[in-house]
């Protein structure tokens with residue numbers, strides 16, 4: 001009878017383990033969307049292209065829409081260092097960290113393998129080719145952005161910088177980062193009206209929008225990620241949403257673009273509005289009255305960008321600002337936020353507010369993202 005109980009118990013435990021493993025697996029995989037590049041997926045999950053290749057045994061950069069990719073480290077990483085606990089041996093630590101005694105001795109030439117002291121700190125990670133970066137925190141920085149830019153995980157960043165608590169970063173303080181890339185590779189140079197773009201990323205297709213012309217859809221890495229993050233935020237709250245129409249961003253190298261005066265430095269995008277009626281599931285670029293705007297979805301999009309300080313300007317007709325303003329208030333925006341975010345209820349000539357009037361913007365919003373912190377010549 002005791003045997004029966006034990007057996008029943010182990011079945012329950014097995015079932016529990018299986019459930020956990022399954023949950024983790026879902027969190028670790030990503031289904032490739034049409035047109036999505038490996039580099040964009042890597043940046044989204046703060047990992048490197050190299051890691052994605054390794055975890056998915058990919059040879060080159062070729063991936064297919066619908067393909068399921070492992071996007072997080074398959075094994076929980078202990079960290080760069082290991083603090084020796086009472087009674088631990090070097091061989092035991094080697095096994096735990098999936099390495100060899102020889103490698104640990106190489107990384108820690110000063111230790112006596114026979115006599116590990118409790119509390120002693122050993123290097124256990126092989127940083128390989130990674131660059132050591134002492135990154136100085138700039139105004140407006142946050143941890144996720146720094147992690148994404150250096151293609152490391154948030155967990156790694158926290159482990160390397162144990163003094164950082166929560167998301168609180170002190171301006172001017174230094175973070176230690178071990179990265180395979182010196183910085184985000186894309187660069188916005190000069191001004192939106194007179195500038196260019198280097199190492200541009202291309203906006204991939206996405207279930208949340210329809211992309212008119214991929215050849216005119218280049219931006220900084222940050223612009224590309226933030227557009228998708230914003231639309232993802234809408235889809236998360238409203239899974240049944242029509243697609244927006246995304247028109248021009250920038251040319252591959254930036255610079256002058258037909259039909260636009262700005263759009264030169266990879267930070268601008270023209271995008272249709274969510275509307276009460278979007279025929280065939282795509283919201284067209286047509287002139288709207290305030291009653292035509294789907295303020296709930298539109299605000300969900302703008303709010304995602306505004307709350308994380310990713311946009312510096314949103315141009316749209318003054319008449320369409322009111323329904324958005326009221327939705328923002330319903331959703332709990334503070335007086336200070338409303339004042340900073342909206343030109344409305346001030347007049348269309350007022351020069352304050354991120355959301356601001358501009359002629360001929362009754363059929364689309366022109367969104368300008370902020371300069372990436374690392375792009376020194378971005379204006």
Ligand SMILES: [Zn+2]
Nearest residue numbers: 268269270366
């Ligand atoms: Zn525009």
